[in-house]
Amino acid sequence: MENKTISNTEGLSRVDGRLKVTGKAKYSAEYNVQGLVYGVLVGSTVAKGSIKAIDTKKAEGAPGVLSVLTYLNAPKIPGYQVDNPPPKGPLKIFYNDQIYFNGQPIALVVADTFERALFAASLVSATYNVTAHQTELKTNMSNGFAPSKGKDYVKGQEDAYKSAPIKIEQEYIIPTEVHNPMELHAIIARWDADDKITVWDKTQGVKSTQRTIAQAFKVPPENVQVTSPFVGGAFGAALRTWPHEIAAVLAAKVLNKPVKLVLSRADMFTSVGYRPYTWQKVGIGATADGKLVGITHEATGQTSAYEDFTEGVVNISQLMYACPNVNTKYRLVSLNVNVPTPMRGPGEATGAFALESAMDELSYALNIDPIELRLKNYADTDPSNNKPYSSKFLSDAYKLGADKIGWSNRSQQPGSVTQNGWLAGYGMAAGMFGAHRSSATVTARMMADGTLILQTAVTDIGPGTGTAMVTVAAETMGIPADKIRFDMGDSSLPPSPTQGGSQITSTVGSAVHDACEALKEKFKTLAGNSSATDYTQILKQQNLDKLEVTTASKGGEEQGKYSMYSWSVHFIKVLVHPATGVIKIDKAVSSADAGTIISAKTARSQMIGGTIMGTGMALMEEAVIDHRYGRLVNNNFADYHVPVQADIPLVEAYFVNKPDPIINPIGAKGMGEIATIGVAAAIANAIYNATGKRVRDLPITPDKLI
Numbered sequence: 001m002e003n004k005t006i007s008n009t010e011g012l013s014r015v016d017g018r019l020k021v022t023g024k025a026k027y028s029a030e031y032n033v034q035g036l037v038y039g040v041l042v043g044s045t046v047a048k049g050s051i052k053a054i055d056t057k058k059a060e061g062a063p064g065v066l067s068v069l070t071y072l073n074a075p076k077i078p079g080y081q082v083d084n085p086p087p088k089g090p091l092k093i094f095y096n097d098q099i100y101f102n103g104q105p106i107a108l109v110v111a112d113t114f115e116r117a118l119f120a121a122s123l124v125s126a127t128y129n130v131t132a133h134q135t136e137l138k139t140n141m142s143n144g145f146a147p148s149k150g151k152d153y154v155k156g157q158e159d160a161y162k163s164a165p166i167k168i169e170q171e172y173i174i175p176t177e178v179h180n181p182m183e184l185h186a187i188i189a190r191w192d193a194d195d196k197i198t199v200w201d202k203t204q205g206v207k208s209t210q211r212t213i214a215q216a217f218k219v220p221p222e223n224v225q226v227t228s229p230f231v232g233g234a235f236g237a238a239l240r241t242w243p244h245e246i247a248a249v250l251a252a253k254v255l256n257k258p259v260k261l262v263l264s265r266a267d268m269f270t271s272v273g274y275r276p277y278t279w280q281k282v283g284i285g286a287t288a289d290g291k292l293v294g295i296t297h298e299a300t301g302q303t304s305a306y307e308d309f310t311e312g313v314v315n316i317s318q319l320m321y322a323c324p325n326v327n328t329k330y331r332l333v334s335l336n337v338n339v340p341t342p343m344r345g346p347g348e349a350t351g352a353f354a355l356e357s358a359m360d361e362l363s364y365a366l367n368i369d370p371i372e373l374r375l376k377n378y379a380d381t382d383p384s385n386n387k388p389y390s391s392k393f394l395s396d397a398y399k400l401g402a403d404k405i406g407w408s409n410r411s412q413q414p415g416s417v418t419q420n421g422w423l424a425g426y427g428m429a430a431g432m433f434g435a436h437r438s439s440a441t442v443t444a445r446m447m448a449d450g451t452l453i454l455q456t457a458v459t460d461i462g463p464g465t466g467t468a469m470v471t472v473a474a475e476t477m478g479i480p481a482d483k484i485r486f487d488m489g490d491s492s493l494p495p496s497p498t499q500g501g502s503q504i505t506s507t508v509g510s511a512v513h514d515a516c517e518a519l520k521e522k523f524k525t526l527a528g529n530s531s532a533t534d535y536t537q538i539l540k541q542q543n544l545d546k547l548e549v550t551t552a553s554k555g556g557e558e559q560g561k562y563s564m565y566s567w568s569v570h571f572i573k574v575l576v577h578p579a580t581g582v583i584k585i586d587k588a589v590s591s592a593d594a595g596t597i598i599s600a601k602t603a604r605s606q607m608i609g610g611t612i613m614g615t616g617m618a619l620m621e622e623a624v625i626d627h628r629y630g631r632l633v634n635n636n637f638a639d640y641h642v643p644v645q646a647d648i649p650l651v652e653a654y655f656v657n658k659p660d661p662i663i664n665p666i667g668a669k670g671m672g673e674i675a676t677i678g679v680a681a682a683i684a685n686a687i688y689n690a691t692g693k694r695v696r697d698l699p700i701t702p703d704k705l706i
Contacts (some may be wrong), residue, residue: 012481013601015466016230025230028202029186029262036188038114039067039251039261040121041244042107043270043545044099047133048305048631051097051106051126058123059109064116066255068124069108069247071096077250079216088307091165091245091339094250099128100306102631108247110259118332118390131337135630136498137277137302144300147310153318153328155384160294160325164285167293168361172282172354173697174680176302176623177275177616179343181644183232184265185242185272189249190258197252198225201245204238205498206457206491212241213249229489234461235613236342237272244271244440269623269635273341276301278313280354290368290376294325303332303438304339311347316677317355318384319370319565320432321377336630342500345615345677348433353617355427356681357696360688367412370428370685371398382563390562391669392663393593394430397569400654401428401591406570414692419703422575424586425690426636429676435564435595435660435669436503439554441494441510444473448545450536454515457489458496460509461607463672464602465504469601472509472666479535494550499649502566502670505598510664511553518549558662568674570611570682576690581702583619583687588651592674595660596667607653607675614679615643619699650689 019025044051050192056068074094093105107124111117134140144153161167169528188200197219203209206226214221231238248261263271283296297317301308314328363370378395381388402408411417411425417424443455454473466486474481487493496508523538526547532538539547573587590607597603622640626633634640659667680698687705688694695704 008071011601012467012471012599013472014464027183027230027232028188028200028228029260031188031200033188033190033258035257036260037110037112037255037257038117039108039110039248040117040257041105041247041283042109042121042124042268044106045102046099046128047135049099049101049128049130051099052129054106054124054126056107056124059120062116062120062123064112065109065120066112066481067110067251069094069251069254072107074250075254077216077246078218078397080662090307091243093247100304101270101336102629103338105243105247108249108251110255130471133630135335135337135625136627137279137300137333137335140298140333140335141279144333147308147330148607150310150330153326154242155327156325157294158253158327159283159296161283161285161296164293165288166362166365166627167283167285168358168365169283170358170361170696172357173281173348174275174278174353175698176277177343177621178234178269178623178640179272179274179282180268180640181233181235181237184263184268185238185244186262187245187248187259188258188260189252191252191256195219196223197249198276199249200227202231203228203236204231204234204459204461204500206459206489207495208498209241210491212663214313216246217249224357224491226491226570227489228459231459231461236346236500238499239342240462242272259380265637266635269632270338271370273339276303276340276341278350280313282354282358284362286366288361290373292321292323292377295323296327298329298350299351300331300333302335302337302340305334305336308332309340309341313347313351316348316351316432318354319382320430322379322383323377344610345433345673348431348673349617349677352429352431352678353680353698356678357684360681360685361694362425369412371407372404374398374430385563387561387563389544389560390435390564391595391658391660392567393656393658394567395568395655397591397593400656401569401571404591404654405573405587405589407571410689414689419575423578423690424573425684425688426571426573427682427684427689428569428571429681429685430680431568431570431674432565433670433673433677435506435566435663436501437506437510437555437559437664438497439502439552440496440508440551441552442508442511442515443494443548443550444515445536445546445548446519446539448536448539450479450483452479452484453487454484454512455493456496456508456511457488457491457493458504459489459499461499463606464599465499465508467602468505468509468599469512472512475517476513477520505668506664506670509598509666509668511551513665514553515549515551517549518551522547522549555664562662564663564669566669566671566674568678570614570678572682572686574683574686576705577689581705583700583702585615585649585683587649589654590651590675591654592671593656594671594674595663595669597655597657598666598668603655603671604653606671608651610675611651611679612643612648613676615647615683617698618680618683622699
């Protein structure tokens with residue numbers, strides 16, 4: 001049927017922007033639930049051992065205290081009671097007396113006000129049977145073991161780089177980095193009946209939270225209502241249901257009252273994961289004219305003593321360049337720390353720091369421009385399986401970014417350029433991440449007044465999912481964006497995936513597109529030979545107050561035939577003070593091949609945010625443990641440094657903006673991960689170009705340059 005109005009959505013501002021800036025958007029801790037009581041966690045003060053005794057009497061006698069839950073008095077959580085529990089798995093709160101890390105929750109104090117709960121929590125004391133702990137990766141590397149899933153990768157000859165005419169071999173270290181989103185993790189839990197639960201929770205996936213709580217408490221999933229319409233940043237920290245969430249649901253059951261539990265900033269360092277401390281070694285060799293001969297990439301990352309966390313640190317070396325000989329090895333070391341979790345660009349951001357730093361080092365050994373070196377080894381098909389790409393315009397991104405940063409001003413001789421008394425240098429690095437499309441279901445409902453309502457359970461952790469979905473719908477239906485409402489963050493809505501891994505625009509956007517196309521077909525059928533040309537006319541003619549469809553959407557055979565990735569190139573100009581080693585980022589440019597850019601404003605924000613996170617990774621962020629006690633010493637924003645406004649220049653973001661013709665009907669690929677992958681290496685490479693000093697252990701602080 002004819003589209004009456006074609007909307008201009010390229011400049012569409014965030015559809016939820018006004019709600020957020022006026023404070024009308026409600027986050028998980030902000031719901032006014034009748035009869036609410038408040039919980040505060042108490043953490044272990046040792047890193048390994050068992051609880052000898054726990055004294056809760058003073059806390060229980062404090063004003064307003066309703067309950068103090070520990071492993072001694074907490075009701076057994078049904079889903080935890082299994083005959084043959086696996087040797088490792090997620091931490092089971094209040095399950096037994098075992099202590100695996102410093103800060104592990106050992107008690108939950110619940111009171112009638114938050115302040116009373118906080119005071120009473122300070123009165124809980126415990127004694128322990130302490131055993132020797134290990135929290136340092138470097139001194140425990142010999143205890144590394146291969147993950148249960150995955151194996152060493154060998155293509156061609158192992159360690160072939162060693163026989164190359166030009167070769168480098170170096171070690172790179174990334175310390176523990178903590179997500180630290182603005183919004184603290186929070187949950188309000190209420191039991192509506194013996195088998196019905198409602199939670200308002202900070203989560204990246206309401207459906208996954210629904211399943212986990214249902215399994216833990218042995219209730220039907222449909223009886224668990226999870227609401228999370230707004231999330232104040234997560235970056236991977238809310239991808240799973242953590243022990244504090246289970247504790248809140250348990251306390252609400254015990255008291256028959258709704259319980260609110262908000263983590264403290266210190267809790268955020270020990271309760272919801274982090275990017276793990278990782279050691280890497282890269283050997284890379286090439287012919288004298290720059291053709292790669294071999295890449296060897298080894299990595300060892302930390303995990304917890306109770307659960308193994310793995311990520312694809314070395315995978316990028318298997319995939320990024322055309323190289324005949326590649327071998328990789330990934331190992332874990334179990335330490336007395338809380339379990340890591342994916343953090344933006346998981347694995348690949350870590351691996352790219354090593355690989356792209358090594359490529360930069362090789363370019364100097366060869367005396368070849370770093371971009372030229374990468375183009376000489378450009379992979380036209382997937383190096384790991386020889387499949388064609390669904391699309392790849394990375395070469396366009398190289399040129400686009402190089403032009404915008406002024407790469408022609410770069411000197412190949414490190415430390416040779418000054419600007420107003422500061423050393424100046426340019427660096428670049430590339431990144432890649434899988435372009436995924438899973439399954440989602442969307443209901444599209446056209447109302448008699450011309451309002452289109454779209455509904456699916458997906459959450460939005462900040463990238464502007466609602467804005468992108470409204471944009472897709474407006475262009476598919478041919479109606480103005482301000483006539484569209486997108487409902488999300490509610491487990492009772494049609495299923496869609498957890499927000500993570502750069503898959504939501506591809507997956508849910510395709511489902512929105514397909515639902516809108518199905519709705520248009522339904523209108524065509526309804527209109528028949530009618531002269532009505534718009535949706536409201538047809539509904540009025542048919543005496544209907546609405547028309548709706550529910551459509552499931554997922555990828556097909558093409559996902560097995562093609563390799564699908566998004567690509568980025570990050571360019572950095574730095575200034576380094578020669579006497580003090582102070583580093584200033586003078587200019588940052590990111591260029592990306594992420595298929596069709598659906599929402600220009602939010603896409604730009606994604607790339608800017610990724611550059612800021614990469615800046616923190618490169619220059620500031622490091623969670624420091626006092627290994628004598630296994631305790632974090634900088635679990636706060638005074639001592640754990642993140643970038644502030646003064647640290648960040650005006651970041652420029654550019655997009656190739658060519659549709660991927662294979663991956664989905666809207667041609668879009670993810671960009672949330674590639675926005676960070678490669679940034680740290682680009683900064684390190686720029687610093688070397690400015691100073692001639694190569695720093696391989698992050699963060700790069702002034703003391704490492706002077």
